[in-house]
Each structure stands twice: as C-alpha cells, then as structure tokens.
Amino acid sequence: MNKYIQFYIGTLLLILFASCETIVEVGLPDNKIQAETVFEDINTARSVLAGAYTNLRDQSLLSGERNSVGYLLSLYTDELAISYDPQGTSVIFDIHNNTLLPINDRVQSIWTSSYSHIYVINSLILGLEHSEKLPVSEKSSLLGESYLLRSLYYYYLTNLFGDIPLVTTLDYQINTKIKKTKHIDVLKFVEEDLLKSLELLKYEYRNAERVFPNKAVVELMLAKTYLLMNRNEEAATVSKKVIDNPLYLFEPDLKKVFKKTSLGTLWQYNLNNNRGATGEALNYTWFTLPPSSAMMTESLLSSFSATDSRKIEWVKTDKLNGQSWSHPHKYKNADRNSVNPDENSILFRIEEAYFIYAEALANLDRVSDAIPFINKTRQRAGLQLLPTDLTKEEFVGEMLEEAKREFFTEHGHRFFDLKRNNKLNILEKTKPNWEAKHALFPYPEKEILLNPNLLPNNEGY
Secondary structure, eight states, X not given: OHHHHHHHHHHHHHHHHHOHHHHHHHOOOSSOOOGGGTTTSHHHHHHHHHHHHHHHHHHSTTSSSTTSHXXXXXXXXXXXXXXXXXXXXXXXXXXXXXXXXXXXHHHHHHHHHHHHHHHHHHHHHHHHHHOSSSOXXXXXXXXXXXXXXXXHHHHHHHHHHSSEEOOOOXXXXXXXXXXXXXXXXXXXXXXXXXXXXXXXXXXXXXXXXXXXXXXXXXXXXXXXXXXXXXOHXXXXXHHHHHHHOXXXXXXXXXXXXXXXXXXXXXXXXXXXXXXXXXXXXXXXXXXXXXXSSOEEOHHHHTTSOTTOHHHHHSEEEEXXXXXXXXXXXXXXXXXXXXXXXXXXXXXXXXXXXXXXXXXXXXXXXXXXXXXXXXXXHHHHTTOOOOOTTOXXXXXXXXXXXXXXXXXXXXXXXXXXXXXHTTOGGXXXXXXXXXXXXXXXXXXXXXXXXXXXXXXXXXXXX
C-alpha cells in the first residue's frame, strides 16, 4: 500500500494547489492529512474528484475553450472559418486549412492535458479501490463517477488519434514507454469502465443543477460507444432507455435548450467562479469588428432554410460597412464580469440520444422507425417533416445534415458523425486540402521523441 500512498499524496497536493477553486467549493478536512489517511477521509476524496471535474471543465478537450474539440474540430471540418489571426500564429490556420503537422501545439495540448488528467483519475480510482474506511455508498458514487471520467478521455482520444497508449498505472517509467493499444481494444476498455460505472451510479443527481453525472449520462456514453463499435442493437437499447427516462423531456422551446433549467439537459458544467460566462459564450462572441475569432462558414449557414428557427435563435449576424459575419449564439451571456443567472456549459443533452437511437435503427435497416426521432428536432425548428419512405442512404444523408444544424460547434459532433458514417469525404467539397489521412490527428512530435513505441506514426504523417 505504501507505494500507492506516495502517488496519492503527490497527486492530491498537485490538484489542491493547482485548483484553489476546488478547495473553496468542497472544503478540506480540519485534521492534517497523513499518509495513512489519504482516501480514508471522505472530504479528501471528494476534493480530489472535484479537482478532476475542474480539470475537465477548464483545461480539457471538452472545455468549450479555444483548445477544445468543439472549437478545433469545427474549424477542422466545415462549420467555422477564420478571417485573420491577430497574434500572427499559424497553428489555428493549419487546423482550419487541414495542413496539420505533428508540431502543432493545439494537438500537443489535447494529448498532454488528457493524459495528465487521466493520471489524476487513475490515482483516484486506485486510491478508492484500496480504501477500506470510506462509507460504501460514498465510495461507490465516487468510483462510478471516476470510471465515467476516464472513459470520456479515452473515448475522445481514440476517436482523434486511433491507436493510443492505454495508461492505467501510476508508474512513470512504465507510462513513458508504454506501447499503443488498438483502437477497438481502447473502445472495449471504455465499455468496461462504463459498465462498472453503470453498476455504481444511480439516476438521482447529487446536485439539482445536474453538474455531476448520473446513471443516465453513463448510458448515453455507453450508447455512443456501442454505436462506434457497430453494435447497433445495444446502442438502440441503451439510448432508448435515456429517451424514455422520465427525468428528461425534449425541450420544446429553442430559447431554453441552452439554459441551465432546460428539461433535456443530462449533464452541464457549473461556471468557473472567476467569470460570469460559459467558455462557449466567451469563445464565440465578438467584442470588436471585424472579428478576430472564428465565424460560421457559408457551408453551415446555407444548410439552414429560411424557416429554420435555429438560425434565428442560435445564430447571430453582425454587420459593418456593408459586410456581414455570423457566429454561434447558443449561449447568450458573454460578459465575464457580470453574474450569469441562467447558463451553464452543456455537455450532454437528450437530443443526442434521439440521434443515436435513430442511427442505430437505420443501421439495423429500420429506417421507417428511425425517421420520427430525427423529425423531433425538425419539428421544433419549424421544418417540414421527413417522409417515411426514405432509403437508408437518403436517411443517412438527411440525418447528417440535421445533426449539422442541431449540434454545430458542440464538442466535435460534426467530425465524429461524418467519421463514424464513413462520410468524411464530404468535406472535400468545401475543404481544398482535405485528404483521407485527416480522419486521424498526428501523434505530437514531442510524444514520439519521448516514447518511440508510438512509432509508426498515424498513416500519412
């Protein structure tokens, strides 16, 4: 046990000193933390988990910030474009132009932050598993959430990079030399973590605003994983559980979908106490014109019909000297210095379960059964409903276009949807430099130098 304790103490101190907000939110125990009591005191364990959540919200690939997949993959595909870069750097242009290289610091940031956070979560999981004094119910809840967090990182990393190191130990020497694990085996590991989490978590939320995940969030992640693994029967079964859960309702008012009280929110981040706006609002709102940040592409804008209410509610267009620029406006409150009474960053919402279920049904050749679940978002947007006699190919095309309008700039949906359905070649129409190799990000050059077992690199890089 002693060698584990040394890792736990180091990790715990790292989190607590790096995340002062976590200390304020959770509170440290009054007694001095001794080696033999690490992960034996419930407040200490909660503090470590809270630090992992702070990492996810503020510094991860799912943060909603400029280093997140929501922003970067929207540029990488056909949702966002950049007019100019006031800092004069090329890393964002390389992502937008699909001229991505292993030296790109945004790719490095995704890799480094993810594995750093996984290390913390591994420490938490091993600490909880070895703990003998925590109340069983509390320990189960903390473990269940920890397994879910780890599955999130590995799900997105293997979607981006393909075969990746699967790190579960705290031994630095092993971790720096670890070999790659095949993409399908990473997904199997993700499934294992999610099944463990499913057994441990309940549907009841431990916070009224749903800022901590529950069992339904695990089910949604499991359905996403099964869909990616082409296990469509299981994807359909699990996603339908989420749809039928009475905790959630399909929010009928577009104005309320991205409000913290939305009926369809499964999991949302609470705001960083140091600012009064979500990462998405700060990321996509312009404070000067012409804009120095990303704008919506003509390809995305033209996909909305004149009668699509989402273009009215979720898109904002600014004009100067006869020129127009449009940007995502799902989150309205962009003043970092004011109190934000009604918005949090939404990570998962019920609409995704509808699309997963519909896609799984279509893959099972049940297109007519799938169509009503895509029509749900179309009806809310004021669009004509899809006919019931579509072929499978026609349905997939309509589904991807509807997902583009519904989930634009949300956590890389567009890239992952196209990739999963073998439709990334669609991007060749609007992205001149698009090649088949861009289905994967290159491994960061620094990581290859540190760990030669990452070679050979992803094909084409």
